[in-house]
Amino acid sequence: MKKLILILALLFLPSLVAAQCNGVFPANTYCGNNTGSPGVPTPIPFLTFPFAVPQYDFIIGNSLGQGAATALSGDCIYGVSGIICTKTNGVAFGTIAQYNSPLPAINGGTGLASGTSGGIPYFSSSTTIASSSALGAGNILLGGGAGGAPSASGCTIDSNNNITCSSPTTVTPALNLVNTTSDGNPASIIFQKNRSGGNTNSSDLLGRIYFDGYANGAQQAAAEIVSAQAGASSGANIPSVIQLLTSNGAGLLNQAFVFNSAAHINISPASVPTTGNCGTGGGSVSGNDTFGTITTGSSATTSCMLTFAITYTSAPNCVVTPVGAANSGLYITPVTSSFTLTYTSATSQKFSYMCMGS
Numbered sequence: 001m002k003k004l005i006l007i008l009a010l011l012f013l014p015s016l017v018a019a020q021c022n023g024v025f026p027a028n029t030y031c032g033n034n035t036g037s038p039g040v041p042t043p044i045p046f047l048t049f050p051f052a053v054p055q056y057d058f059i060i061g062n063s064l065g066q067g068a069a070t071a072l073s074g075d076c077i078y079g080v081s082g083i084i085c086t087k088t089n090g091v092a093f094g095t096i097a098q099y100n101s102p103l104p105a106i107n108g109g110t111g112l113a114s115g116t117s118g119g120i121p122y123f124s125s126s127t128t129i130a131s132s133s134a135l136g137a138g139n140i141l142l143g144g145g146a147g148g149a150p151s152a153s154g155c156t157i158d159s160n161n162n163i164t165c166s167s168p169t170t171v172t173p174a175l176n177l178v179n180t181t182s183d184g185n186p187a188s189i190i191f192q193k194n195r196s197g198g199n200t201n202s203s204d205l206l207g208r209i210y211f212d213g214y215a216n217g218a219q220q221a222a223a224e225i226v227s228a229q230a231g232a233s234s235g236a237n238i239p240s241v242i243q244l245l246t247s248n249g250a251g252l253l254n255q256a257f258v259f260n261s262a263a264h265i266n267i268s269p270a271s272v273p274t275t276g277n278c279g280t281g282g283g284s285v286s287g288n289d290t291f292g293t294i295t296t297g298s299s300a301t302t303s304c305m306l307t308f309a310i311t312y313t314s315a316p317n318c319v320v321t322p323v324g325a326a327n328s329g330l331y332i333t334p335v336t337s338s339f340t341l342t343y344t345s346a347t348s349q350k351f352s353y354m355c356m357g358s
Contacts, residue, residue, distance in 0.1 A: 111128060116134050119132040119134050133149065133151070135152055138157050140155040140157055142154075155173070191227070193207070199233050202229055202231050202232055204229045206227045206240065207227045210224055211224065221253050222246075223247065226242070239261040242258075243256045252270070269309060269310075271309040272309050277301075277303065278301060279297025279298060288309070290355060293352045295348060296346060296347070296349045301345065302345050302346075303341060304351075305339070305341075308338060314358070316357030318353060320353040321353075325349070327346060328344055
């Protein structure tokens, strides 16, 4: 009896294999070949998914063990030489669709056999992946919208996190920060400084905004707004100073308007004015073109002239007052390059002045 069963099994095994690999597939089986060389695949049961991938092409049965009438589309799985998929509903399982590389996006792949070096893949439609054009090193991407390829935005970031944006369009690029909360707080730009997690020190620069022009084939320093620490920290207090720097020399930010932590204002220019015709010794001045104090010479005089370090474009508006003692005959005559004080005869008289203009 055992011999008879064995003979019958040998007789019907080929047809069984053919039925399982070319017709209706039982549930929880797949057809494959692990023999080390291509050959006729044989049905192999599996218990869980995923399972070991056969060495050569294979196909997987309908998860319900049913035939073509209820075949599930997308019964696809990876094989070494490509992807084997049953056809979509209504087509017999015995008809096999084999997708060699690249695997279409709709089947879980990219659909790309190759791409642009330096580009990135993106969905050009809901079922199609394409490759963008090459992007430069450090490019910050600009989305292309539905179906559109991402592209370089005109901004780059380097390994030190420096961001540079350029544009040939007037008044761009622009930094536009919009706050839409229903409160009184604005959008913010924040500069922060610490010393590797430690306290900052007096004279440490805390934040800076540069303004550069272009000359002699390169960007040149033109102006700067900078905040610096003005003393040692005390608890949570950081004494500070804000300076507006401008340039009147080649690449030099050499003139400063200073507002310090005491709410005092000072101007530190690149050059200072001079006095003349002020009696013996010629007089002296402590200050700048905007404000200061003149001391007349050691001999009695009735006038003194201050020559500005930099000529104004038009005569400035100036006020002057005597210091330490009144002088009833005092008045001032300003012109673009200087002003002259006229006063009742005095010796070593001090006068404070302030001039405003451009």
